[in-house]
Amino acid sequence: MAASTSPPDHNGLLRFTTAGSVDDGKSTLIGRLLYDSKSIFEDQLEAVESASSQKGIDGTDLSLLTDGLKAEREQGITIDVAYRYFATPKRKFIIADTPGHIQYTRNMVTGASTADLAIILIDARHGLLEQTHRHSFIASLLGLRHVVVCVNKMDLVEYSEERFDEIVKAYKNFSSRLDITDIKFIPISALHGDNVVDRSDKTPWYGGGTLLHHLETVHVGADRNLQDCRFPVQYVIRPQTDAHRDFRGYAGRIASGVWKPGDKVVALPSGKESTIDEILVGDAPLDKAFPPLSVTMTLKDDIDLSRGDMLVRANNQPESTQVLDARICWLSESPLNSATRYVLRHTTRDVQAKITEVLYRIDINTLHRVEDDVTISVNDMARVRIKTASPLLTDGYKENRSTGSFILVDPSTHLTVAAGVVG
Amino acid sequence: MSDSNYNLDHLTELEAESMYVLREVAAQFDRPAILFSGGKDSIVVTHLAAKAFAPGRIPMPLVHIDTGHNFPETLAFRDSLVERLGARLIVGSVQATIDSGKVKEETGANASRNRLQTTTLIDTIEEHQFDACVGGARRDEEKARAKERFFSHRDDFSQWDPKNQRPELWNLFNGMHAPGEHFRVFPLNNWTELDVWNYILRENIALPSLYFAHERMCIRRADQILAHSDHLNLRPEEVPEMMQVRFRTLGDLTITGAFESNADTLGKIIDEVSATRITERGGRMDDKRSESAMEDRKKEGYF
Structure with missing residues (x-):
């Protein structure tokens, strides 16, 4: 049996993020997508309508649909990542809705x-702001290959084509310094719904599709790494029951590559070779497996393999290293301390790590390198050198999001203090 | 190589994510448990766990907090599932918590044991020293849940602090904690109600009969239909009548609203869920107490 793949008319799952501040209409846009795609239920809408009238707002404030926590409703701000779901006949969507202010960079x-x-x-009235730069830089750093620039509040600039073109030009000029391959520009009014779900008759000069149409059809399958086989072992299944006395299965999520029974594999770090016997999901054997499937692999030979080890192909191996150059985002209220031994979690492996050098801090508004003040505190981005107590099996983040990413944990507080990308 | 052969349908992708989360729980914690309510979401979690650890047994017990007001069908279903999977079952009893004098039963027509079960749950966690409790909650259920993590940290008092959650990046979950603290883990975070139903259909997962349309004695209260039982305090004007109903969620007898339906197969239920315009928790009296009812209960350590 092959893993179930999407029927040709269905594009599976798209995960996207929105970043923005209270004023640029982000919550209204999400509310609009949910509302116009009929993903809002009557009781949710009634709750929002009554909250809107209580606040003395004319009409329905769609942004109230998404501002979930009490503190947010009171202050009218979004202070955490909130996840939203909607589906159309073409695709299922997961939105990571994040606040846009600089103090929420980590979100x-x-x-x-x-x-x-x-x-x-x-x-549309203000054009590119610092936060536009910040969001775009984060998207680029985190390896997002697709960006949709929504020029919002077109109703407040009389749906001016000239104003739209000006903003497109300025953004293209700025983004040429970033690493984003696919950028789309769409003139919208989230408040009135222009070009969000339905085409607007107020922008006859705009020849492109609506935002929803783009989200439904954008092709992200090619973003997955199907070339470099990486399988971090997550858990070893040894039932030791009468029926499965000798079963030994390596459970994990395929990070990259296409895997088939009969493939020759190498276990790292031991370097021992074997051949894949079966690839299972539950009891069902697969004839091939690829990311992001969670599977259990059995091997033809009894080799020692445990959590934190990795299966790869002999002719295509990750780098084994104890010194990492990486870009990090600091997430903790306590600043980076080069004397602390952090726990570095990479794939399914934990190692002790020290940050031996801060090469530079990145001003995420201007993208400039700051080399004279390298104190790294919450929401800062920096390029650092990390030394680990034992080797890690890494790839560059650009090539492989799974084997190119890590977090740092402070062992005294157990808090996640930094997120990092290799390369 | 054409990459169109490598697109997964969204249910398969959600399944892969949930199995990954469950295996991460087994790998990172010493004493994990699955909170099993007998509802469809915890049944799906249990199914996913069976799949994630096959052909081995699920390496953590199922924990059921029994309010004493459960539908008998739920309990019968629980026992047969546990037997089929060869799983270990631990029951925490709300009645025992009440008898011990730690909590007082609510009185009046709207009395429910919903809030009381938080105390029993926390006691059970402490008694067995669970360091991770896996639940079937989903982010789409309620607005306070939209910000839940997969690994959600609880302090020594089982409290959730929504403003101070650990950032959760990629699929690198941080389950490190001090003694006495624990995690709530939500493998179905990214599923919607419809995803759950479609998955139940695809995997042919058995469910308690309560989810399917059946005849039952019920009463109407405000705009709700409640199952008639010994645990429900009837008001003078309320007269039980026979109705054709089903349940969309399974909480306690006293608070879970039924609705009139003739959906007696999974296919018909999915059609009904797809067409419905009311959220599933819209039928739960416990959420209607105030706009932030769920957030307040979650902070106290509710599921």
Whole structure:
């Protein structure tokens, strides 16, 4: 049996992130997508309508649909990553909705880490702002290959083509310094719904599709690494029951590559070779497996393999290293301390790590390198050198999101203090 | 090589994510458990766990907090599932918590044991020293849940602090904790109600009969239909009548609203869920107490 693949008319799952501040209409846009795609239920809408009238707002404030926590409703701000779901007949969507203010950089990074695409909102009246740069840089750093720039509040600039073109030009100029391959520009009004789900008759000069149409059809399958076989062992299954006395299965999520029974594999770090016997999901054998499937592999030989080890192919191996150059985002209120031994978690492996050098801090508004002040505190981005107590099996993040990413944990507080990408 | 052969349908992708989360729980924690309510979400979690650890047994017990107000069908289903999987079952009893004098039963027509079960749950966690409790909650259920992590940290008092959650990046889950603290883990975070139903259909997962349309004595209260039982305090004007109903969620007898339906197969239920315009928790009296009812209960250590 092969893993179930999508029928040709269905495009599976798209994860995207939105970043923005209260004023640029992000919550309204998400509310609009949910509302116009009929993903809002009557009781949710009633709750929002009554909350809107209580606040003395004319009409329904769609942003109230997404601002979930009490503190947020009171202050009218979004302070954490909130996940939203909607589906159309073509696709299922997961939105990571994040606040846009600089003090929430870590939330943006979190939201972007699992996304395929980012929506960047620009207020048509204000054009590119610092936060536009910040969001775009984070999208680029976190390896998002697709960005949709929504020029919002077009109703407030009389749906001006000239204004739209100006913003497109400015954004293209800025983004040429980033590493994003696919950028789309769409003139919208989230408040009135122009070009969000339905085409607007107020922008006859705009020849492209609506935002939803783009989200439904954008092709992200090619973003998955199907070339370099990497299988971090997550858990070893040894039932030791009468029926399965000798069964030994290596459970894990395929990080990259296409795997088939009969493939020759190498176990790292031991370097021992074997051949894949079966690839299982539950009891069902697969004839091939690929990311992001969770499978159990059995091998023809009895080799020693445990959590944190990795199966790869002999002719295509990750780098084994104890010194990493990486870009990190600092997530903790306590600043980076070069004397602390952090726990570095990479794939399914934990190692002790020290940050031996801060090469530079990155000003995420201007993208400039700051080399004279390298104190790294919450929401800062930096390029660092890390030394680990034992070798890690890494690839560059650009080539492989799974084997190119890591987190740092402070062993005294158990808190996740940094997120890092290799290369 | 054409990559169109390598697109997964979204249920397969969600399944892969949930299996990964469950294996991460088994790998990172010493004493994990699955909170089993007998509802469809915890049944799906249990199914995913069976799949994630096959052909081995699920390496953690199922924990059921029995309010004493459960539907008898739920309990019968629980026992047969546990037997089929060869799983270990631990039951925490709300009645025992009440008898010990730690909590007081609510009185009046709207009395429910919903809130009381938090105390029993926390006691059970402490008694067995569970360091991770896996639940079937989903982010789409309720607005306070939209910000839940997969690994959600609880302090020594089982409290959730929504403003101070650990950032969760990629699929690198951090389950490190001090003694006495524990995690709630939600493998179905990214599923919607419809995903759950479609998956149940695809995997042919057995469910308690309560989810399917059946005849039952019920009463109407406000805009709700409640199952008639010994645990429900009837008001003078309320007269039980026979109705054709089914349940969309399975909580306690006293709070779980039924609705009139003739959906007696999974296919019909999915059609009904796809067409419905009310959220599934819209039928739960416990959420209607205030706009932030769920957030407040979660902070206290509710499921």
